Amino acid sequence: MLVERICPSNLHFLKNRRRMWTPFSLLYRLFVLTLYVAFVYLVGCGYVIFVGYCVLLFIIMEFSRLVLCRRKTTLEKRAHRVRVLVGSLDSAKFDVPMRKFFLLSEECIGSSGTDQGGDRGKESETERLFRVKDPIPLVDRQTFPQWKVAIEIGSLFTSLPWTKKRHRTLFLQPLGEFPDFIRNFRLGDKTLFNLLKAFASAFFAGMGVEILDELNVDNLPFTTRHHKVTGKKQILVSDILTKITRHVTKHSKNDFVVGISWTDLYPSEDLNFVLGEASYKDRSAVLSFGRFEPRTYKGNEIDGDPDITAIDGQILWRLLKVLSHETCHIFGLAHCVFFDCAMNESSAIEEAMSQPLFLCPICLRKLQHALGFDVRSRYRDLHSICSLIQLHFPTKQMADAIVWLEKCSMFLNTLDGRDIV
The missing domain is CATH 1.10.287 (Helix Hairpins)
Known part of the structure; x- marks a missing residue:
């Protein structure tokens, strides 16, 4: 992960910094x-x-x-204060509501260092859209400036020209054979992979998305094993990440590949199961949704959730969550420690599925810089695809996500970015 450990006072410094005379x-x-x-x-x-x-x-x-040298307005002072979190918010690139949207990250400064755990009193503008972590960990932070510098330095030592050119295409690569209920799934005129393509096109706006033909993993040099309890076949995830791009004939250095597998994945011999994983260096990611995590077993019977036999709202939510999370890792986004965010780290499936589907202001700023999309248009497209899924496969998580998108759109479409209702 592209993470830099920073001094705990780096964010708190901006809160009480004094006016300094410049050399000029x-x-x-x-x-x-x-x-x-x-x-x-x-x-x-x-x-x-x-x-x-x-x-x-x-x-x-x-x-x-x-x-x-005119005096800075209140908005300009706030923008300067949070540059350590979201970088420079140039008024030529961002209008007032858009700047205020990214400035919602300002509350992280008040939640850092010696201010951790304080009483924030009345619900703030930030908390209506983004819930700040309390307390914010003092290590493993990745702000926008840190991410940008790490990406630029990394491009000097790796063949990643996408730091200078916009990304071209995100390839969705089905791995192995899928059951009939996966092949026969339809949502309107969309197959399951077409639905994933539509969501990825909205989430990663500005990047083309294509679906490739199924790849027979039995003919590829992937390391495999059979789980000692379930007896099911598993593929070593690192083999897929390093080798999958070689088998995509259309793939170029500006493109990403995300493998979608029905077969289980494992990260190492001493670990049981992994839901998904990504490699920034190899520009690839892979995820598996063939079954739920094997938590405990009684003989040959699983004491918990059974294998997937049909697509429902919970399975779709899980697919969208893992797909967006792992693809963001290919862009160099580390796990988020500032807000409740789609990039939060998780140690179990239940924890991962309870996290938001969308990015916080800091992580959104990174993705927006990489792809150059319009945030308003992106939220409109995401609202459209999420509403379609909710119509046919309703879940509480998706309903909450749609309400959140509507609040964001309301905030961004006001003339001055006033508080949302």
């Missing part, structure tokens, strides 16, 4: 003072006249400084 301002005042002395020396005026001229020139100097 010091040189400017020294230059003006030199002119004062030179003028007095040449004219030979007395002390009273000298003081008068000093006062007059000082007034002219300060007036010029105020005109040339």
